[in-house]
Amino acid sequence: MSSVESISMRPKEFRSGKPPRSSHPGGLLVLLSMELRKLKGSSFWWMALGMIALVSAWSGLAFMKRAESVNPATRTVALAQGEIFQTVGLLAPILAALLTSRLAVMESSERMDLKWRSLGQSATGRFLAKLVVAGCVISLCFVIPLACIPLAASAQGFHLDGSLAVYILIPALIACFSSKAVTAIQLVLSLTIDRQAIGLGLGVIAGLIGTGLGPMNMPGLGWLFPAGISSAASPFLSSASPDGFASMTLVANPWPKVLTSLLVCFIWSGISAFIIKVKESGR
Template identity: 35%
Template structure:
């Protein structure tokens, strides 16, 4: 807890939380606008399953970029006044610092993404959206997938921001990853998302975008909870890989 507390103290007056809140606000404005347009459309389109599908698409597109921005801020705070070197000299290992930064970064990112799902669950119904069986089957797995995808993206982006001196590289990777992964469903290549830490939300989405497009109603995948479980496993794998990269860098410094 001391390492996490130290990270929180370092972030004071760094506009980190303002950045995280701004990103979440942008996503909320986006989903609210899409929901408003759907609420005034044809009755058959006023389904919460469609709104949840849009929210998952939004997560797949923006989480990599938001993770890159937050990870860059978390990493660069240690370069100011040689804070990282000082903490290392005082005996704090880099892996402990990485774990604390991952906790703080994942908390901010997960909180922002869950606020989008909370809007879908709590606000969208008051706008005229209707609940269906597909939505009820998908909302639980969607929460798990969003959390797993956020942690995986944050871990990898934090490793990039820590190991690569030029922060522009990590930011570019996040932006490109979001663009590429959000486009996989259009090419019917969602499964490729499992190969990337930024593609978990796309690959494990409990709403089948192809079936939904073909039928015109929200359709869940065959085993939404299995996808959520695989998302957690993938997040653990990518987080472990990121931690090993930090340890490798520390051992060869």
């Protein structure tokens, strides 16, 4: 067979200058495995561990401060956990901006984006793999203290209304979905904007707005952007006790909030993936 015939029989992707389509089975699992191998031995994991340790240490110190109180009105599991839950809206956008910025820098500095395209891996698939990795890290920053604080508070004799399993599960799920939605948007910003400081600045602004919706009695507006999901779906009801101290209780039926936060997480993740796909198509 002549070289001309060989060239004419090549796939259209080669003749048009486009990367070949991936022939690797597994789809997202393959990309996720490749992403984890790429991050092996990198500073990304040190940054992730630092974030988890920082939030956990702050949560532990805040709980120790509350455990010193002798007032029964302030020694409740809901109040101890609610303080930690309120940090999700503020810290998640900032931590996600830092972590996704690191992923974007590694992708461009090591020319990994060119390598993946040469292997036929789509930008959308690579985005989803990064979202799984970064989203899990940011979620763990809050899920770990939200799951540990009720256990520690119960062991310290804090008052508990209802099931301990519900107190652990509900806030942790909402924090997880909120963190993943925030990570999706911050990852898009990091991958599409060259100046990483812009994404960090937007993360700080989003965190301030998201945590301010509750005090302004407008938590419902939080459904409109990822950083506000934790405020809109907060499972805690705040009130003041007769002696003037703040008190918190878990809402009677928190599962609609959990399911709504899951739906909103899917929506924002889908919007983010669509933006990446459009950018890829425009190349």
